Amino acid sequence: MIRTDALDQLPVRTAVPALRRALGDHGAAVLCAPPGTGKTTLVPLVLAGLTGGGPARRVVVAEPRRIAARAAARRMAWLLEESVGERVGFTVRGERRVGPGTVVEVVTTGVLLQRLQRDQELAGVDVVVIDECHERHLDADTVAAFLLDVRETVRPELRLVAASATTDAEGWARLLGDAPVVEAPGVSHPVEVVWAPPPSPVRPPHGMRVDPALLAHVAAVVRRALVERDGDVLCFLPGVGEIGRVAGQLTGVDAEVLQVHGRAPAAVQDAVLAGSGGGRRVVLATSVAESSLTVPGVRVVVDSGLAREPRVDHARGLSALTTVRASQAAGRQRAGRAGREAPGVVYRCWERAEDGRLARFPSPEIKVADLAAFALQAACWGDPDASGLSLLDPPPAGAMGAAREVLEAIGAVDAAGRVTSRGVRMSRLGLHPRLARALLDGAAQVGGRRAAEVVALLGEEPPREYGDDLAAALRAARRGGDGYAARWRQEVRRLSAALDGASRSGAPSGGGAAGAPSGGGAAGVPSGGGTGVSDDVAVGLVAALAFPERVARARGQGAFLMASGTGAEPREGSGLRGAPWLAVAVADRPAHAVSARVRLAAVVDEDTARLAAGHLRSAGEEVGWADGDVVARAVERLGAIELSVRALRQPAPDLVREALLEGLRTEGLGLLRWSRDAEQLRLRLAFLHRVRGAPWPDVSDGALLACADVWLEPALSRARRRADLARIDAGQALRVLLPWASGEAARLDELAPERIEVPSGSRVRVEYGGEQPVLAVKVQELFGLRETPRVAGVPVLVHLLSPAGRPAAVTADLASFWREGYRAVRAELRGRYPKHPWPEDPASMEATRLTSARLRGR
Template identity: 45%
Template structure:
């Protein structure tokens, strides 16, 4: 075996690449020997983690090193090795390939090439291929063994992209099948021990370096920082960074002003440098760039995902000899995977766009948040890769300290439908048994699996069906893939492909109007036209080849081919993909507020040309505040118009016709409703059938209780008396608590329920009679003896007994009577077979309580004297005898002389 040192020697006959020439001036060249030794010591199926700061040259040097190692192991077999390197973004993959080919002195596409969506520069002699993670995922599904690939390098793992996380788990399993596959994870800021354990040697091949039993973490290769001195300037704006519409325009003005002033000052000081401005999205890039063009003499370039490949490549390439100074305005695309030559000044807005999933509203999308501290350090490092630099942070140190330490892993926040399909095709439904950096959230995964079941993409056991495997081969979201194949039968292959390419792409629809965007793309003048046209051609080819494999089309039978007009074609395909997002304008709520079939309400952006349409097929809806949300808290980001017929056809699985009976204001009413999900299409009053009426009454009673019918005085009194008997004597006296009565409705209230279900009013129902049906016989004959309704007092009056509420577990029966009516009464009456003494409220002539007692004898012997002394002067016409024992009880006043 050739030594690690020999592999770095350009004269080594085993080496394909001259690492000395390629690595000249790159800091990571000093770490190549350690990496080569670790990989060679780990055997043919070695693994390693490379942790190196930005600008050290790891992306440039590690791939050719692995190519040389693989070439050495082939021992003259004749076939060239193949090294696959993932880059999280297309522009980064192209730039990395172009730079390595230039350093190697070969033409791009020969020994070094790249493959990204819609573009490929490789040949039969390609040794190192840069790809995006999505490209490698589809290759793995098509060829799980990756035969012919010697090594895979996963770059920028710290960004925690969903596809990269999946690749980590899947490639770890591939290494268990193929002991000769080398796997390297690279990052600028990485939790190295964690990832080293994840991809480490599991007894595959030879013993890992430093681990005699062949089982252990992968070796970690560090590299010293390549950054030059960096000055940090804080330039917070006097306005908030975010307002009700997103990023505040006043703040973007501040960012542009800070960039113009900072760059001008550097040029005036004799520093001929370029500047890099970070803002969160493509719209903000265009806004800041436009303002800079009016304030700076520098060439202003835009770098974002919607820009064309040529425009992107020009921004990341170095300045032409003698060219003017440049200001590149970029999204996070330039944060870590690219080195933009000449940049010594960075202006950072401190904002980024990250995926977020709103489970409550069933929405997923990008939201603007403060970037993590790790991202802020990455951005700042762009200025000090090639010399001393400066970063101007357009926010204060407090905001920096409050930012999260790291970016939220995409698997924890994004829609997981596509990931769930990949896992199902891989044979690890839901990620079970796969060594992922983080387990997917169970709720999000369950939701994704349910979507796939509805698409017919997975079987009951969670594994992919043949249709699911077909959908996984289409480079887009599974819902869009199914809509491509289904929609082609109605709108044609070309129109379906246009719609799917439109929604899959990076372009932002003006005013959320997809039809306006597609019109601009068709002209060829839009910056994204070329890439969109390529995507359309690819999608159309797939649709033509695979449509027959789907079986009966979802749209057939309802909408024949050609029945959907061109104006609704995009909306129809979008609705096929996302039937839960078909939306209808809410009457009386303004033209910009819509109700989605999912039940979510959302608004259109202010001034959207879609606001006049009643029906929309919505491709994207996300959380928002203020004017763009029309007061709903959600905003429609992209949509296309539909007619009522096409909306129903596309979302026909959500169509339902039900009879809705409800019990309110004492009577059952019913309406026959036709719905599309949460959207009511029609509602007609009808006579309620008995069963539906009975169910409506039952629902009302369950939610509101028997008060829905109402307790008369007689019914309430009987219930209170029965409740006391059940409390004191138990069975057979019935439990008349609310839960117990509701549980036995059929035993005591069946005739009345039938009457209500048939349309009777509660006004004609007295619950006293139904309640008496629960009386036990023959014990019921003693009801008046045990708990009489009234009590005869010594004056001869019959006084009503107030029994405690049925829910009161300690209350006593009360008799409120004038004191004079009880003279001479010594023994307190007791109820319920003598168990419960009556509590007397002895009243004044004005019927105010004078005493409360359940022991009359004690009252007459003691407290009465005090009461007499206080009351006889106030009520002289009433008897207040000195001896209450012998005085006649009376309800009358003293006779006049």
């Protein structure tokens, strides 16, 4: 029997005829239906012909999360009054409930990706529904691209539906070949919005950190909602840690407090979705409760306004989830949970004015996430750079380049980006490529079971109470009776089975990777089985195999340097701080922090680090500028880590030359010997470059440093250290830059003379440091000179001096000075210097360097 009464209440039924027409005419459609309309449950049943009135078809529904996949399958089975596994089933990682009569199968997008890689035709499948496509998960975008490729090349009859409550409908329609957009009416009951910002400012989130003051405020708002409103409360928080902390602050409330997230046991998830047993409930949930799920009894939503998104720092080799402000679309989805069954209310824990500044949609994962897994999927599909895939957003070139480097280093792709047989194996393990490498190569070194145990730990970070030592976390998981330990054991069984299957097929478990273990292990790690390996050694090796650029060497006072070049520090009091080497599994870099913060790592030794990160090893001569001089060394490195160093007696001359140039760029031209003449020459050339331009050279610091290898030859080729630079005559070297080829160099003294002969016969130095050349000369030595001297057509600025050499006047127009300014100078100075001539008409007087008495005696 079918529960027709329940089906008739689902508003999406009114859109079913249009959806059928769209699929019949175009083979694809975009279905926009608000939460609670039945798009996830009724539509697949209709398309499969299980509700009558249509042909029988096999339908696959792709959900972004395991909890949503299980819930959708159970709901559809309930509507058919059947058990899951009959006509409706589901498949998620580690769990499969399908039978011979299953025609509607709900899977995660990750499972569908694996299925497409094994069977590109999806034989026997008639319709694929990609649900919640607005969330823009990378797997969902990849599935859509692969399915479009399948439709275009081998299965034009395959029907596709992109379904969501809030999405870029026009973008998805274009992606699906201008597919029709079908909209279903909503049943949303009115939802009142209550703005409940914290009473005082809180620190914005960064990394995984959320201000405890905000979490305390969220807990207070939950208590307030329980008092002010009826019904169950659904509270959205960014992650498991925040859920636990808020739950701890709700002790004593008159309601059952439940925690829902991707790591929660299936039994707990089912209990939440089954509804209340009579008492009130507070459900603390991550974004898994935003879509595809109806939590019965909820009339109130408390929204922290935060979410978690993946981020990757390619430069430092760190990738992790980070806390961000939730988008406007997420806010609408969350609020809609309060109005699914009756009128409700949402308490938003931020200022109303902030709402309009939030992003409209979540960041597409393809724009911000680590793309190694995506790049491997694309390579297995036969499109290594993903240029031929139909994607809403193309992958960033930098992120794809970094992903390609990772895949090539672990042997998943060749130098041209084509997938290897090893890469195909990795892609079918259902793991990130790094973890797949660790499982395959680790199994050969420490045994399959041990490698699977460690990789399962790395795949889902253990709870904080397990500690930051990965080996200790392994022992805690083995003896643990909590939900994490149960999931860990299930994943260990899955990975062990995958390795056993490969062994039975005759495929080697490792080898073929650049830097992969082959022919011998690390200290204490025998090659080929590892039955006698201690847990500590095995854990360290497998973690290092997964993250070779994160092997880290101690550098004192609890600080480490990772092979990637990033500093790292375990927390204060951690037992890891005294280790000589670490394999860092989980780390993040807080805002403004110099070093990454180690959250999970294993102790290793140098041999293990060399084994796991062999592709990062390099050896060679390094000649550079350090500590103010040329340093020449023979260095063996593991990435940025120096393994051994010895001084070089005879470094290569070209390397020395580059080091000296580096020193000049670092410390400046003051390393050279600048005599007064050299400085004056530079000023003269700078003047000519400014007033005449080419071919006179630019001799600014930047220009000279840019061509230092030209004008400092051959003196530079003879230098070996800082002291040699100090012996180079900069003035002599500068003459190389004079325009000899054009012949203008010969006019240097004409255009910018070093000295000018004045009427008294003296040759007076011209200073070129200012905007105008300066000629400082005694007044009496210019008698008779009617016009201001010029250099390169520019009048000099004459500094007229007293007989004692002190400034008396400044002028750039001597004729005007003799007519107007001289009288004041004469009146002031003739009494002070009576022995010197002070004629009334200096323009007609003969210039002199002598006193009046000596002039009379001539």
